[in-house]
Amino acid sequence: MRYSKPIKVQPVKTQPFTDQKPGTSGLRKKVQHFKQMDYLQNFVQSIFNCLPELAGSTLIVGGDGRYFNRESIQIILRMAAANRVKKVILGQGGVLSTPAASHLIRKNKALGGIILSASHNPGGMNGDFGIKYNISNGGPAPEEFTDAVFEETKKITQYHIAPIKGIPLDLIGSHTLEKMTIEIIDSVDDYAQLMTELFDFDKIKAHMADNFEICFDAMYAVTAPYARRILGEMLGATDDEIIRGESLPNFGGCHPDPNLVHAKQLVERMYDIEETGSTPNFGAASDGDGDRNMIMGDYFFVTPSDSLAIIAANAQLIPAYQGGLKGIGRSMPTSQAADRVAEKLGIDCYETPTGWKFFGNLLDDGRITLCGEESFGTGSDHVREKDGLWAVLCWLNILAERKQSVEDIVRQHWAEYGRNYYTRHDYENIPSEAANALFDNLQDNLSSLVGKEFSGRSISTADNFSYHDPVDGSVSDKQGIRLLFNDGARIIFRLSGTGTQGATLRLYFERYEADINQHDLETQEALYDLIETAELVANIIGYTEMNEPTVIT
Numbered sequence: 001m002r003y004s005k006p007i008k009v010q011p012v013k014t015q016p017f018t019d020q021k022p023g024t025s026g027l028r029k030k031v032q033h034f035k036q037m038d039y040l041q042n043f044v045q046s047i048f049n050c051l052p053e054l055a056g057s058t059l060i061v062g063g064d065g066r067y068f069n070r071e072s073i074q075i076i077l078r079m080a081a082a083n084r085v086k087k088v089i090l091g092q093g094g095v096l097s098t099p100a101a102s103h104l105i106r107k108n109k110a111l112g113g114i115i116l117s118a119s120h121n122p123g124g125m126n127g128d129f130g131i132k133y134n135i136s137n138g139g140p141a142p143e144e145f146t147d148a149v150f151e152e153t154k155k156i157t158q159y160h161i162a163p164i165k166g167i168p169l170d171l172i173g174s175h176t177l178e179k180m181t182i183e184i185i186d187s188v189d190d191y192a193q194l195m196t197e198l199f200d201f202d203k204i205k206a207h208m209a210d211n212f213e214i215c216f217d218a219m220y221a222v223t224a225p226y227a228r229r230i231l232g233e234m235l236g237a238t239d240d241e242i243i244r245g246e247s248l249p250n251f252g253g254c255h256p257d258p259n260l261v262h263a264k265q266l267v268e269r270m271y272d273i274e275e276t277g278s279t280p281n282f283g284a285a286s287d288g289d290g291d292r293n294m295i296m297g298d299y300f301f302v303t304p305s306d307s308l309a310i311i312a313a314n315a316q317l318i319p320a321y322q323g324g325l326k327g328i329g330r331s332m333p334t335s336q337a338a339d340r341v342a343e344k345l346g347i348d349c350y351e352t353p354t355g356w357k358f359f360g361n362l363l364d365d366g367r368i369t370l371c372g373e374e375s376f377g378t379g380s381d382h383v384r385e386k387d388g389l390w391a392v393l394c395w396l397n398i399l400a401e402r403k404q405s406v407e408d409i410v411r412q413h414w415a416e417y418g419r420n421y422y423t424r425h426d427y428e429n430i431p432s433e434a435a436n437a438l439f440d441n442l443q444d445n446l447s448s449l450v451g452k453e454f455s456g457r458s459i460s461t462a463d464n465f466s467y468h469d470p471v472d473g474s475v476s477d478k479q480g481i482r483l484l485f486n487d488g489a490r491i492i493f494r495l496s497g498t499g500t501q502g503a504t505l506r507l508y509f510e511r512y513e514a515d516i517n518q519h520d521l522e523t524q525e526a527l528y529d530l531i532e533t534a535e536l537v538a539n540i541i542g543y544t545e546m547n548e549p550t551v552i553t
């Protein structure tokens with residue numbers, strides 16, 4: 001289709017908003033907040049203002065298909081045309097998973113990409129929406145850029161938008177809008193092709209055909225078409241093996257967060273709650289935008305931290321990583337299980353703040369091959385986002401090679417490296433003032449905590465984590481309060497940077513257990529004394545007025 005008539009673009013006058021500061025991963029707000037007049041436009045124009053090079057460049061655009069995705073894409077395309085972008089590559093229907101968008105940026109050598117998603121947050125009319133800019137390496141823009149965009153949003157007075165309505169988002173092919181080309185592509189093709197280059201599809205397929213049942217929960221989110229193509233059409237999974245396998249704009253009213261609470265159907269199947277007498281051999285779920293993953297075996301849950309360590313320890317079984325790993329990255333609150341693997345492999349392990357953007361420099365500089373976070377994110381240097389289906393394929397490839405159960409693989413890993421007991425407690429939607437007061441109080445008391453003893457272990461370090469990027473020298477302060485104990489145990493306190501309502505306090509607990517006879521404890525019990533210590537030092541019940549966390553993972 002060609003819009004041949006030249007379009008006269010008049011700038012539209014606007015008023016700045018004061019609340020457009022991107023969080024851990026872009027700007028996330030309630031849909032209704034985004035729907036305010038000019039709210040989205042202001043943010044998008046601020047990106048264009050901060051990156052004049054976008055004029056004449058190629059941009060990847062796509063989102064997780066949640067409510068307000070299509071309307072936003074229409075606005076962004078019209079603004080891209082008015083801001084003289086040369087070419088936009090768009091996933092069909094405006095849909096791209098976050099890792100697929102990252103891959104397309106890299107593959108097409110685009111200047112960057114605009115990704116629409118609020119990730120694992122609920123969707124629908126009263127749910128959440130989000131937008132972020134990814135740079136030419138395919139990864140989320142660094143803080144320097146997001147800070148600049150925020151400054152721009154505070155002073156913006158006008159934006160540019162082409163006065164055209166109804167761009168056909170579903171029509172694959174090349175379209176012209178003003179002088180801009182819009183290339184609409186199949187959302188899955190390129191990503192699926194990339195996966196075949198990384199993994200041994202023949203081996204996985206043969207294994208899956210050999211009395212091996214999987215259950216993949218697409219959570220009615222963006223991964224659905226990717227899973228149906230890759231796990232279904234290419235690897236032979238049946239329709240029954242992919243549950244909640246269609247994409248819906250409101251995620252079926254569910255919370256597309258792959259954890260033990262929100263992936264309930266999957267969990268029930270893996271623990272055979274209905275007593276059918278048979279459980280799948282492997283279970284997994286992904287989130288709203290397809291970058292997170294949860295891994296399970298029959299009657300078994302693999303923590304994301306362990307999953308990273310196990311993928312690293314078995315990477316030589318996966319074709320893409322047979323040449324060895326350069327290093328491993330993990331976010332600070334993620335357990336130290338991966339550090340032990342790195343040590344054994346004789347490679348570096350980097351500790352970064354929470355936020356995938358911090359892995360970008362390490363990946364680009366060739367310092368790490370694999371990286372992961374406790375928040376159900378795992379990835380590698382194949383893209384610059386975490387990647388849910390990629391993690392699933394890692395496990396399937398390892399299982400196809402080792403021909404053992406998920407549980408046996410994890411237990412053998414613990415036997416070899418020791419077990420890092422780990423849990424995260426979230427206190428969601430607490431008043432920001434209460435959360436800040438808790439943090440201020442804890443921060444003020446940090447120095448007095450050093451040397452103090454709790455339940456037989458003493459605090460050797462109490463600080464607020466500061467990250468010095470070894471590649472560009474940038475410093476990111478206040479990335480979470482750490483209580484490090486003399487036996488290697490840790491308690492971390494952070495405020496989430498992805499919520500849209502009130503504040504979410506996250507507490508992370510970890511302790512190491514070398515003794516194989518102690519590897520069967522229930523996680524909360526194993527960490528109970530640390531959980532008690534956190535209450536003693538931070539008065540969580542007092543500040544939050546909540547007796548228990550809202551989510552435990």
Ligand code: G16
Binds near residue numbers: 356357375496
């Ligand atoms: C984002 C970031 C992750 C981060 C997670 C949780 O993930 O990309 O790096 O670990 O949020 O962040 P927070 O603890 O600040 O809420 P996603 O999947 O939401 O894009």
